[in-house]
Amino acid sequence: MNPLCKPWEHAVSRRRFLGASAGAFAFGALGGLATAQAAEAMRKNEKQVLFVWLDGGISQLESWDPKPNTPFGGPFRAIPTSVPGTHFSELMAKSAKQAHRLCVLRSLCTQDNSHSSGVARIQRGDPRNRGVPYPYFGSAIAKLMGPTSSKLPPYVWIKPDSGGFKTEDAGFLGPKYGSLAFGDGKPPENLLRNASLAADEDEERNELREMLNKRYAAQRRTNFTEASSYVFDTARELMRRSEIFDTSKLPPKDQDRYGRTEIGRHMLIARNMLEAGVRFVKVANYGWDTHGDNFNGHASLVPKFDRAFAAIIEDLAASGLLENTLVVAMSEFGRTPRINGHVGRDHWPEAWSLAMAGCGVKPGAVVGATNDNGTFVKDNGYDIGAVFHTWYSALGIDSKTVEYDNHGQPLPIAHEEMKAIKEALV
Template sequence: MNPLCKPWEHAASRRQFLGASAGTLGGLGGLLSAPAAEALRAREKQVLFVWLDGGMSQLESWDPKPNTEFGGPFRAIRTSVPGTHFSELLPQCAKQAHRLCVVRNVSTQDNAHSSGVARIQRGDPKNRGVAYPFFGSAIAKLMGPTASKLPPYVWVKPGSGGFKTEDAGFLGPRYGSLAFGDGKAPEDLLRHASITAAEDVERNELRELFNRRYAAPRRPAHTEASSFVFDTALELMKRQDMFDTSKFPAKDLDRYGRTELGQHLLLARTMLEAGVRFVKVGSYGWDTHGDNFNAHASLVPKFDRAFAAVIEDLAASGRLANTLVIVMSEFGRTPRINGHAGRDHWPEAWSVAMAGCGLNAGVVVGSTTEKGTEVKDKGHDIGALFHTWFRALGIDSSKTEYDNNGQPLPLAHEDMVAIKEALA
């Protein structure tokens, strides 16, 4: 039984079955026929989380306001959903609109990167003196690895890689993200040529012995993390082919775009296919305080191409039905255009786009005022989005709690609820 959850939550839910058996499903797969195991894996819920760091402008993407004071130079275009328009910078996503769920009345609390990035990704719960986990860490804890045994939470990002324990908050370092810097496999992933397989087994047995001795007098969270890294590295060693971009079909590379984000989203698709539970893809450079419109004219089409391609592929393979896809930033950008033709930080009224499992498709939730300066009605804070995502994945966040060494903690802000219009 998952120790995080209340007992009444475990009344024969499929999530319970998958979560509780996550550590053994690989073995179970061995008892099933190959097609049956594959079918089982295909039904496992997964997450693709696209993080556009710095803040994509809602006005140059999901919520255009053409020909208004702050609307900017671009046109709005029709989408595959009658009556719904996106910015002209999203022509490919416009063709996938019938698969998307766009929340246009997101209204959050923090307009600074330094605090806002973590605050958003932790769901901005009530302050209880603990650091909440990022959404990826939460899913790694609540759902565990899939039957693939691949690491449950990976982060494909520009720059450096490594094990990013800070994401995990109070869950402990084991639930941090395994980051693949520049989309590359960790260095020294492969067994050194001078070591035989048998020697490697012996070395690992010795390592495990030392680990047990080291762990005995220490808090388990830290030693678990260390062992976890080695265990998942062993699984990754078996799947090093995932990182071999030279084997990506040229057609796919073209469809996703031969850009950093295009390649990383293609790698993300490959990882989802391989069975990674939660793949986060990060893209940097969206903090367009200067020359916002030319910046978005360059950035958004690259995102558009890659994101539309991954949605299309997930839909074509049937995976979208079991994959929650989210694309967001820490906030949107100001309607007001500054003297450097830039837009600044704007948490007041912005958009989050989603797709996939548990969500309504082809819907736009909420709206903003004519000039985009306010959300109409109440708006939705990040806590409501967290509830929505948990629900979409089959986790009832209104009843499930974390157990932080005896301290019960809600999964998401307890004063907020899931966005009904977004949920299927």
């Protein structure tokens, strides 16, 4: 917005302001490291996020907070999990075995029961209205933490339907902090090397280009050339590593484990991207708005999610990445305990659940509870603002002191009247 400062200038000054280690964001930092192993070791300590978005609203009763044999409990049973005393819905058989790695929050109590505003409210952390659109969590992390030393784009969104460069999530941070969206799991236009070009030809023409640029830039002001080379360098890096983004070849064995379903495929791509070092990966899955025939709907949807989710938790744990990766699975709200005339469940922001794992969150924990019939939360409910503080805290960002600078307007990164949920943190 402000033509005085360009987004890339913000990127640098902002991160200096945040006091993050230089290595955590600097493009080109990798070049300064002695060996590939050193680079790998450094990357391993960098925090990452996997954000699974179940659009439309997964029913807490058919997933994380079952209430069998109650008036609203529905037909499914509850099953024991790997944590004694904790039960999930029987539709979550595989995730139940990962419960010791999960932290389930059962007392979400949020503000909005409409999709159109609820989706944005939840993913923005519902801060107080400042008259400017807040960034979604992925864009916020792209801004606050930047790319990892892998130099890969910080915010990748794997989604059904169309992909491309999605800028709308970035809000006032500006389009640079939008996502690189893989529509139906496929890379955005022009990301893979054009079929008419061999790899060595591509390298050679880029060297020519750099030679020309160097001479041009040597005599001129620096800011124009820096901004332009930044994106070209990123593009080059992306293409060099395009095998990560070539999602046409996934190992059959993994495909079986994750499920040969849309969410299974997308979650597997997400794992590859996390392994490659993408800072924030969002996996979106649609069709959870079961106003009619909720139970058949969830009987079909939940096991697909369950299989994929359990598989990625298992893989991240096995590779050690889980230690530094914050995993979240959630929707814009839960579903009504009351079962409507179409055997469906409607929107219910009053009492619902989400699951977390990994970096900084307490493994095997269940935080908060709903009442016996699952209609409302017991004691205090948590709004999404508190959840945002919790996530930031898990990622080592002090959400009470770090602020955005919106062209001179200081803005808190999470709702200033809320605080992190201590019980959910290590």
